[in-house]
Amino acid sequence: MQSQMIKTSSSRPLVAAVCMLAILLPLFVSDFRSFQVTQILVYAIAVLGLNLLTGYNGQISLGHGAFFALGAYVAAILMDKAGVPYWATIPVVAAVCFVVGFIFGLPALRLAGHYLALATFSLALATPQLLKHPALEKWTGGVQGIFLSKPQPPFGLAMSQDRWLYWFVLLHVVVLFVCAANLLRGPVGRAIRAIRDQPLAAETAGIDNSRFKTTVFGISAMYTGIAGALSAIVLQFVSPDSFTMFLSIYFLVGVVVGGVGSIWGAFLGAAFILIVPNLSSEVSKSATGMLYAMVLLLLIWRMPNGLWSGVLWMWRAATRRPA
Amino acid sequence: MWCHVASAGRGKLMETGYTAPPNSAETILEISELTVRFGGVIALNGLSFKVASGQVVGLIGPNGAGKTTAFNCLSRIYKPNAGDIKVDGQSILKLDRHAIPALGVARTFQNVALFDNLTVMDNVLVGAHRASISGFMANALWLPKVRSAERAIHDRARDAMAFLKIEDCADALAGALPFPIRKRVEFARALVCNPRLLLLDEPAAGLNHEEVEVLREQISNVRDRYRCAILLVEHHMSLVMAVSDRVVAMDFGMKIAEGTPEEVQQHPKVIQAYLGADAA
Ligand SMILES: Nc1ncnc2c1ncn2[C@@H]1O[C@H](COP(=O)(O)OP(=O)(O)OP(=O)(O)O)[C@@H](O)[C@H]1O
Ligand SMILES: [Mg+2]
Numbered sequence: 001m002q003s004q005m006i007k008t009s010s011s012r013p014l015v016a017a018v019c020m021l022a023i024l025l026p027l028f029v030s031d032f033r034s035f036q037v038t039q040i041l042v043y044a045i046a047v048l049g050l051n052l053l054t055g056y057n058g059q060i061s062l063g064h065g066a067f068f069a070l071g072a073y074v075a076a077i078l079m080d081k082a083g084v085p086y087w088a089t090i091p092v093v094a095a096v097c098f099v100v101g102f103i104f105g106l107p108a109l110r111l112a113g114h115y116l117a118l119a120t121f122s123l124a125l126a127t128p129q130l131l132k133h134p135a136l137e138k139w140t141g142g143v144q145g146i147f148l149s150k151p152q153p154p155f156g157l158a159m160s161q162d163r164w165l166y167w168f169v170l171l172h173v174v175v176l177f178v179c180a181a182n183l184l185r186g187p188v189g190r191a192i193r194a195i196r197d198q199p200l201a202a203e204t205a206g207i208d209n210s211r212f213k214t215t216v217f218g219i220s221a222m223y224t225g226i227a228g229a230l231s232a233i234v235l236q237f238v239s240p241d242s243f244t245m246f247l248s249i250y251f252l253v254g255v256v257v258g259g260v261g262s263i264w265g266a267f268l269g270a271a272f273i274l275i276v277p278n279l280s281s282e283v284s285k286s287a288t289g290m291l292y293a294m295v296l297l298l299l300i301w302r303m304p305n306g307l308w309s310g311v312l313w314m315w316r317a318a319t320r321r322p323a
Numbered sequence: 324m325w326c327h328v329a330s331a332g333r334g335k336l337m338e339t340g341y342t343a344p345p346n347s348a349e350t351i352l353e354i355s356e357l358t359v360r361f362g363g364v365i366a367l368n369g370l371s372f373k374v375a376s377g378q379v380v381g382l383i384g385p386n387g388a389g390k391t392t393a394f395n396c397l398s399r400i401y402k403p404n405a406g407d408i409k410v411d412g413q414s415i416l417k418l419d420r421h422a423i424p425a426l427g428v429a430r431t432f433q434n435v436a437l438f439d440n441l442t443v444m445d446n447v448l449v450g451a452h453r454a455s456i457s458g459f460m461a462n463a464l465w466l467p468k469v470r471s472a473e474r475a476i477h478d479r480a481r482d483a484m485a486f487l488k489i490e491d492c493a494d495a496l497a498g499a500l501p502f503p504i505r506k507r508v509e510f511a512r513a514l515v516c517n518p519r520l521l522l523l524d525e526p527a528a529g530l531n532h533e534e535v536e537v538l539r540e541q542i543s544n545v546r547d548r549y550r551c552a553i554l555l556v557e558h559h560m561s562l563v564m565a566v567s568d569r570v571v572a573m574d575f576g577m578k579i580a581e582g583t584p585e586e587v588q589q590h591p592k593v594i595q596a597y598l599g600a601d602a603a
Binding site: 179180182183186187188189190191193194196197198200201202203204205206207208209215219261 | 398400419420421422423424425429430432436437438439440441445448449450452453455456457459462463464465469472473476512516
């Protein structure tokens with residue numbers, strides 16, 4: 001505890017600088033760049049949600065795209081059909097996704113390792129078809145999806161809509177990441193990680209494994225669902241084909257690349273899954289997939305603990321000075 | 324903190340929510356007619372014995388006698404086919420596994436079950452889970468009550484680690500430590516919840532001569548300073564005989580002898596069981 005505090009206080013100026021930069025960023029870059037960073041922030045929330053479940057609690061999910069889609073569609077339907085203001089959809093989405101995740105966590109208690117991965121993967125496979133299903137078309141808009149209007153800045157503030165959306169998303173990022181960091185540094189976080197490492201010893205030490213695992217499933221789905229809702233608000237569009245099984249796989253790639261079991265790595269993981277495919281398609285149209293795969297393999301080989309541990313390593317190397 | 328426990332004794336126990344026994348001879352653990360079968364194997368066959376609070380009871384027997392099985396029934400990991408286990412006169416067989424520490428029962432595992440990717444400090448803190456836990460929401464908001472509970476159990480964990488001389492590795496990952504240290508970490512994790520009944524499954528296994536000496540001292544100290552009863556499963560006979568008030572010997576899931584260390588050591592059935600086991 002003591003040593004941790006010392007560590008944080010020495011890195012405090014850096015943290016403050018990063019926060020400042022994050023807040024002021026839209027003032028220095030184009031609307032389009034703001035929009036791109038906004039998307040990274042949205043994905044970071046989703047990746048964090050999956051990391052809570054898979055990285056910290058050891059429950060593998062290959063289907064978090066389904067919760068992302070659920071959040072996006074609940075938000076879109078609320079706005080489109082019920083005229084709910086965009087900002088008011090977030091708490092509803094949070095509640096819905098928490099409950100759905102919690103309920104999904106109940107059968108997950110009986111599924112170990114690979115079986116849970118398969119069960120969640122089936123969720124990812126079923127999602128696009130479910131969204132297109134004629135029985136739901138009245139709400140989901142079927143294959144077409146739902147188009148929304150772009151939110152205006154509040155109180156008649158004079159700023160571009162993209163800038164406003166950036167700050168709107170950033171606010172959610174701050175709240176959600178601070179809550180996650182708090183959750184993970186205390187007794188709840190220890191219990192979550194203890195269950196991952198040694199479930200029997202955890203339970204023998206008095207941890208109610210079932211309650212923790214289902215609740216973490218709920219929280220994880222809630223985070224990823226909120227990200228989905230924010231994505232619908234930012235893009236003003238949802239359609240079934242944005243939520244294929246690849247989305248779930250990309251989230252997992254984001255977790256592994258950012259760092260399994262590291263909160264802040266989520267930003268790096270999210271940036272990776274959004275930027276690297278684009279970059280590789282710019283470099284070579286014909287070998288996009290191969291380039292992406294090579295970068296991925298290189299990362300896993302050189303930084304098996306993720307980009308965040310690489311950043312920490314560099315930070316330590318840079319601050320280690322002879323006394 | 325531990326010194327406080329030692330001097331204040333019972334008062335501390337009351338504070339932590341346990342009902343203090345009226346006299347130290349009171350039975351804390353009563354195992355009666357416990358039977359466990361695994362298919363054709365009878366691991367426990369009508370095992371009965373008692374542990375009085377504050378007492379150190381050695382549980383000995385050749386390999387496969389059923390000692391660990393008895394522990395696992397106590398932890399609600401195995402469900403006995405027949406018989407009963409009572410802690411403070413109450414049957415535990417209807418309780419959930421995670422409810423056992425609330426009775427003041429803590430244990431270690433024969434094959435050391437640590438949280439390998441957690442630091443030593445965090446491992447020990449998990450042992451104090453019950454004292455530290457509050458709701459998810461309170462934790463996410465890092466409310467004052469979460470903070471003060473954290474401080475309190477950090478103090479307790481540091482005391483337990485200092486007592487077992489592992490405070491230097493507080494920040495090390497448990498998975499990276501040598502075996503003897505890992506055993507102590509597990510011991511500390513069991514101690515940190517102020518147990519009234521401590522179950523130790525072969526704490527001396529894999530330790531060298533000096534380490535066993537240290538362990539012997541620690542076990543005696545635990546009993547004297549924390550006033551907790553200890554049920555000690557061990558093959559290291561000189562250790563068992565040195566620290567135990569009473570010894571229960573078992574073979575093939577049955578109790579074959581019980582009494583003072585001297586009585587049990589000289590018991591013909593015990594001698595036979597061990598000679599037989601050696602000959603086999
Ligand atoms: N989960 C299980 N499934 C099947 N058989 C088991 C199981 N656990 C224990 N046994 C059997 O029950 C018997 C008692 O085993 P137990 O582990 O309790 O012995 P022990 O006295 O602890 O021995 P040791 O001194 O070697 O640790 C053995 O025959 C063992 O093979
Ligand atoms: Mg055993």
